[in-house]
Amino acid sequence: MLHGLLKIGKGDDADTYEFTIPVAKGAVPPLSLASKKALPANVKPGTADITVFSALALAFLGGIILNLMPCVFPVLFLKGLALVNTGSQDRRHQRLSGLIYTLGILVSFWIIVGTLLALRQGGQQLGWGFQLQSPGFVAILAMLMFFLALSLAGQFELGLSLTSAGNNLANKQGHSGSFFTGMLAVVAATPCMGPLMGAAVGFALAQPAWVTFAVFTALALGLALPYLILSMNPQWTSILPKPGAWMETLKQLTAVPLFATAIWLTWVYGKLYAADGVDRSAMLLTAFLVLAIAGWALGKWPAKWGSAIAAIILIVLAIILPLRKPKVDTLTWKPWTPDSLAAARATGHPVFVDYTAAWCLSCQVNERAVLRSDDIIKQLGDQHVELLKADWTNYDSAITQSLSSVGRSGVPTYVIYPPGEKSNPDVLPELLTKDIVSKAIERDSKAPDAK
Template sequence: MTSASLPVIRRVFAALVALLGAVLMLPVAAQAQDTNIAARLLVEGPVAKGGETRIAIEFSPKSAEWHGYWSNPGDAGLGMQVEWHLPAGVTIADFHYPPPKTLLIGGLMNHVFEGDYAVVAPLRVAPDAAVDGPFELTGKAFYLACTDKICVPQEARLRAVVGLGQGKDNPRFAAFQSALAAPLDQPARFAVEGDSLRIAIPLPASLDVGTPHVFVGTRELVRYAAPQRFARAGDVLVAQIPLAEGAAMPASLSGIVRLSDGTGLQFEGAPGTVPTGGEPIRMGSDLPPWWALLGAALLGGLILNIMPCVFPILSLKALSLAKAGGSEASARKDALAYTAGVVLACLALGGLLLVLRASGEAVGWAFQLQEPGVVVALFLLAVALTANFLGAFEIPGMAITGGGASGRGSFATGLLAAFVATPCTGPFMAAALGAALVLPWPLALGLFAALGLGIALPFLLVGFVPAIRQRLPRPGKWMVTFRRWMALPMGLTALALGWLLWRTGGTMFLVVCVGAAASVLGLLAVLLAPAQRQQTRRKPLIAMFAIVAPLLLMQAAGQFNPDASNPSSDMLDSQPFSEAALAQARAANRPVFLYFTADWCLTCKVNESVAIETQASAQALDAADAVVLRGDWTRRDPAITAFLTQQGVAGVPLYLWYAPGASAPQRLPQVLSPRVLQDLATASARPDDNSR
């Protein structure tokens, strides 16, 4: 038995159980039926011959635990059926339903109604109908009433009198109508692609759909419990739903799309072209609880302290730790100020990210490093801090100087630490930051604050736990030597940022930026160096550097040339990522390794040197006939941002392995072991070893 056949077997089993329950309980219902959901027939008002009115069946559960079913009940349950006894020439059309809700029990998806609800249908009287006055409608409604544990078949005798001619309408029908799924005035289009049904539903781009769900009216067409994927393509909402096993292409399609606010829209569709691409909509229905996401953000921020992308700021943190060896009040003051700086920086970056995405910008986490101006500012800052560590000048009040306690200095250090530390994502951060993009903004900002608290947590503990603080070396002359040694990692950071400037903007861009950095150093040295305190000697130098530095920065903007970027070597002979390239590679039934990287992401670069850009990995991937796709997110790329959002992550790195024939990729950890690609490629190559 294949795993793909299990959903079909479960649906058949559920239907047999429901049918058996109905057969066994019909005699009991005939004797003394327990009405768990009462049904009542209502008429909107009188009708003339040749005219039309509406009827409604109102359902009222006896308690909140009972629910009814939509016309397509899903994997289990039964839809309503009515046997009418009507005068000749009187007809009742199909019922219109409110948008149902999803109820997942034991892996079976049910389409249900909770609480009171009503279904509405048109009633038409032909001009030659066999009625001359008020006439009676009678019928029997057969439906199912269920709780989470039991189902009871229901039978309701329906009766109402319809007036003929003119009269007052029932005011309750206005409420019934407003609760129904409103019909769209344009047809939908659908297509079967691979193992998925794709539906193009015409909805204005200005309409906030939130996290929608599509209820398909055609039975046994889709896998009801499978996750649905959505994307926005202008004024079209594109839904992608996995097909049920053995499902055939229908001639037409109908259904309801339910929006996050509980309203629904009814659509009718025919086969046609469905747009590809678009802006993916991240679904929040399968997100972990918020408290779990909060813990993941906190733990991710804590781990970020030892991730390679944080190494450039370890010098700042090490000196702050050393300073905490002073008085208890001083340590607590530094810890709180540092924590406030880190949390505020994370909140500011997270808030700006949410605002930009809400305005339609395709950005993700670490978006600030996709802007050349920000990289230039960080380069100048790294150069200045390196010179500061070497003793070229002293920055008054900064905690990194090794002086006394300074709330402002620790706060500034926290701001800087978070700004430099947050570009790369580590373990646990991916889920939290991805969820932050779809949660309401107060909850999203809570995750960003937890991330900042995690980054600052070691310093907070040092400041408030004396036992930890007592194990730290006491302040002394050693700090001067230590600070100079810390110029080494900060200098390497400046070199890495210079390399990034060269990679993204070309050689001349880097040269001018280096000149600007030299001018900034000269200005700081004149202003802050102890040997330059004579006013008569300082003023000409200050004026010169104050003029030269801005001029060079303006010149750098003119020298920036993205077309002159220098691509890095690629041992894997990778192809640039695109949705089309991925679909083509998967259609060829070849293994696919898809990875997303950026030149400013140190975690990415470490993984590439250790596990990806190695001779062993290249040989294993080649032996497996694998396709390697590389998404470079160094600069903004809306297609990559959309794909990352679709995968539920907010930044890089991201590593996906598509085995031949697999319906979904395997997500690899964000810190790769040296053999992970070799093992995956070897496993994929084994079935074909004898034929290649």
């Protein structure tokens, strides 16, 4: 209900009206027929200030600017470096490489747009960037950025061969490599929305499919244009300094924005999981560590089959880590307080208290290897054990005093109180095994007089 007082006039001669109006939930009314007729035939409501031609121009310019974004520029830089030392040698091959690179960008954009339109046709409300709403895509993209950054930083060579002094640069990739690099540029560009792109993309996704494909094709051509022009005119690289150590230094500097992008994507990955985002991000960071080991193997034994096979195995393991479904803790742990401990002991059931902290590595290992195991979970449930978690991540004087009362001063500490409010606590070792916990549960689940 909307209740109000309306006053018309001034002073004593003013008329005053009191009103009460019922308010109901409704929807925004559609545009009137006259408003719809006022719009051009090729423009939908909300995009009246953009035409197809202006959207094509904005997308094309936005694609060019996209090359300067921190997630895309290193990829373009890698391709540009390959031309620095070749000069005018084999121009036909270089030009064909530029065309195939462009084709890789076009095909990648067409695949993404086709998938987006198909999903929208199926009833899903999706917009540009929908792929970044997929945790799996974000994780793989973050690992790709990190792995490429490792190569640029000098841990190993990926696609390029640089001497230690940076004097011998050559691109050994064939046409398939150029096509793949074009696809890589599109994948790297997905987190970025450069200037001018927003209006063009918003317009494109509100239009028929042919207009959508046309706008994104213009965007793809803009993204491909700088390297395409350079490959058509490789002699332009002569204005750059001669190949040397500066190449290696500049290449390493371009790793910085890729590392920054990987950090940002890790943050995004954690945000996609409301409940266990921190744990998920930790798994992605662990995958980065595995990738670093794979990069070390490639750098330690370059151009060796053994190192390549080891790197592939490690890369597969790294991909599995953040994508695997974590084991769900089916136990219900109540927060420990002196009152919750007293209430749990009053139930007549055994009470298990887990003194833990997020920064305690031993605590995390014990929890995942033992306390979350199926056997222990079943045994705790069968014996109706009351579960309390004393989280000491932040300082808590009550938990500190409770630890002192059982003869401990830190975590991990595990205590089982047998049934009975006056039973003595059974303090378990810091390093748990399934056998230790299982025997303790069996021992402390009996009433004192039944032992």
